[in-house]
Amino acid sequence: MKKRNIIIGGSLLVVIIVCCVFYVLTGNKSAYQVKISQGNDTLVSGSGIDISKQDYFEALLDRYGGNEVLNNALFTIAEKELSKEEIDKRVDELVETYTKNVANGDLESYAKNLGYESKEEYIDEMIVTSAKQELLREKYLKENLDQCIKDYQVTSFKKIAVDKESTALEIIKEIKSVEDFDKKMEEYKSTSEDAGLVTKESSGLDQNLKTALEKISQTDKDGVYSEAVLLSDGTYAVLYVYNTDHKNTDDIISALSSISSLQEKVEGIYLKKYHFDVHDQKLKEIIQGISDQYLE
């Protein structure tokens, strides 16, 4: 009995060791686990090469797998979340924009120059995908606008920069209306600007202003900001904050839509909502490399 148990235990141990070795050699290498049908069929051979269908598939996965899986998932989600009418409308708008601004009026030639068979192929592969991704982001933003405004510190302001803090404080005291501020901007023409709508992710925003933006964005009434903000070049900014009611929703959604961290966050939220999962370890790692927000 003892001998038998030893033999059984030993055999099973051998099985485990063999499985471990097999796993190390195959499952944990750079090879993909997922296989296509007739993957061993040879596509091209001769002159020292032998390329199978699976080989070509893995080359496609290496280059495009992560993005293709994500695009497909978001594509499917978009069709569940959006109506056909709004998708078609956005596609038409984008086709017009691309034709005019990118393709110099000739989308067919532009598409062919990029390697597409026709403009229809380009529209299907690129523009429809863009349209759906844009609409999905906008839907999320519309449904969660107040929180996003708060999280991204959405603010609209005009700015006058002056050399001395005392000058800045004097101006703050003087300003009673937007007309007063606009007049003062004329006086300080070379150091004034209307920054428009900014967020904490806006590029080109002075670093010190970015730091102060959290407080500035909490202003709930249009008017001159009560503090002079020391800018990184040593000058002082006097700010007039406007659109504090955030009724300019289209502009806000457009600005937030272009923030890449928000894009990732929104896509991650939708992917998790629909229990997106990837059934190949290597591909999973590729997608996690694209963003850690896409998978649970």
Added chain:
Amino acid sequence: MKQKKWMGLIMASLLVLSGCSSTVSKDGKDVIASIDEMDYLADDMYNELSKTAAGKSLLFSYVLDELIKANFPVNDAMKKNADDIITNIETNYKNQYGDEAQEQLENALASSGYASMDAYREAMIYSLQYAEFMKKYVKDHYDEVFEDYYKQEKPRYLSLIKVAMSDPENPTEEESEKLKEIETLLKTDKTFADIASQYSDDTTKTSKGQLGIVDSTLQLSNSYGSDVQKIALSLKEGEVSQSIKGSDGYYILYCSSMDKETMKKELQTVDVDSPLLVYDEYMIYLVFNTYELKYNDEDIEKQIKETVEESLKKRTEARGGKS
């Protein structure tokens, strides 16, 4: 009791192993990803991706890469070559940036698309394999390739004299005097070579001003400015240029020869720096066509052959309709 422990350990191990390498399948086909109840099959992804413009372009590149790797595998010489290049780069960065060399190098690699120096080394080794791939074709078809090169590039032997200037827009009196002296000497019987070795401020001074064979692949504009490049390729045999304002100074060029047979002999030792490997951006498709391949899939064969044909068509169009 001991046996139960064994069994427990074995079952746990098997479970862990199975979990680490699990695939999901539907009707016997692997599922690559899923959303709620919807499955995205690997087969569907292959069918979609392989039909896209990007997928078709990748197909040719992939087959080409496999041909290169199979026929010109990595060898010790390539590895050493790559390592030497990297050592030189690291030394240059250390000399230029001191303590910040590592950071600067990492930034430079990242902006060129390399995740690390290892990735760059790999790319470097591959480029050496690629060069061997092209070299074999050029050597095997030398006469034909050289004739085409000579016709397309109109190469010439050039020499150069440089008068260095800190601000070529506003030369100092001394700099202007030197330039004038050289221009005067060029009107005498003193040879260009002797004037270059005596007066030139360029590193080619040690070889009497000789640049060697110059064609459009040799980017003179990078070292001397775009005007130097432009005039270099227009000089006739025996012609000396006017003084040319370039980067860091003024330049005078001399075309000593356009002799075809001399050049053909000189370029016959095809090395990785040979202009014959790079002058024709479409040559890779000609090289590809010399390899005998068997296609077991009609669509794949069609895609690859179309990629090659379209590229060779562009080659003909770029040459004004003549191949």
